[in-house]
Amino acid sequence: MRASIIITRPQAAGERLAKQLRDVIGSHCALIRSPVIDIAPVSATLGQTRYRGVLFTSAHGVIHAPDGIRPLPCWCVGDVTARAARDAGYDVKHSAPDAETLLADISTAKIAGPLLHCRGTYARVDLAKRLTAMGIPCDDLVVYAQRSRALSAKARAALGGETPVILPLYSPRSAALVADQGPFAAQITVVAISDAVANQAARLEPVRVIVADHPDGVAMLAAIATVTGTVCPK
Incomplete structure (x- = not known):
């Protein structure tokens, strides 16, 4: 079973990120869109x-x-x-x-x-x-x-499963909203947009935390792509 990337961004931003990731990494990781904020x-x-x-x-x-x-x-x-x-x-x-x-x-x-x-x-x-x-x-x-919302059933299943999960997080609040719905059994690699987000994501007990070189979308996309090369090998 493929590793997953769970996209928790609000709907429109999540759709943009999913398209960008599909263009960059292809189908090597399963993409799961599960906004935690509306x-x-x-x-x-x-x-x-x-x-x-x-x-x-x-x-x-x-x-x-x-x-x-x-x-x-x-x-x-x-x-x-x-x-x-x-x-x-x-x-x-x-x-x-x-x-x-x-x-x-x-x-x-x-x-x-x-x-x-x-x-x-x-x-x-x-x-x-x-x-x-x-x-x-x-x-x-x-x-x-x-407005906060619950993780989707598909996202919860991935986070509770045995295959690795890549979790990009773009704000301390989204990190907290995901952590509030844990604990999770999966091996989670967090890709955080900033140190503040990484600190909040520590509650998830991830196996690895990567902080983007710059707090922007371009650096986040690059960081996610780098992580997928290890977690979702071609």
Whole structure:
């Protein structure tokens, strides 16, 4: 029986990753899509503040942002987010690999506020609070919810089986949501997008943890492909 790669990303992102993996690794590993987070829009209303820029830390923030803020200049986390913002008509000024780097870059560049962070219900870095504390006024606006969901029966069977499992994880929350549904018997190799994700994934007691060279999709794809060469030999 083939080893499995379990894709836990939200539906649209998971479909993109599955296609990328199929193009890179072929059919040597079974791909199981089992989102542990669903994205749902949240009704959000802008106040009276006249913002001078907007922050997007995911493409979901771009998709669900109120129409009234377009085409403000924006600062993004990740190339996918920046691409979504450009496609939506925003003036993308800068893209950083992660939220901490974006925070530092905005502070160094002395960007003038007030700014607005369009985000989901869960955010690991409170950009609005920290920027405001630095003297750059920033509000946040929750424009989408990240709703947890159970692993699929197919994913649970793979995680409870005897064949190896490769588990790419893109956020501490997704790592926690998977771990909450354990323990699992399978030999799990975790591919984590960051050290923070790897730390949370330790709860899964994986046989191996690989952290991507950079916290972005390109580096994650490369790391997954490298692992499959060992776990799913041709």
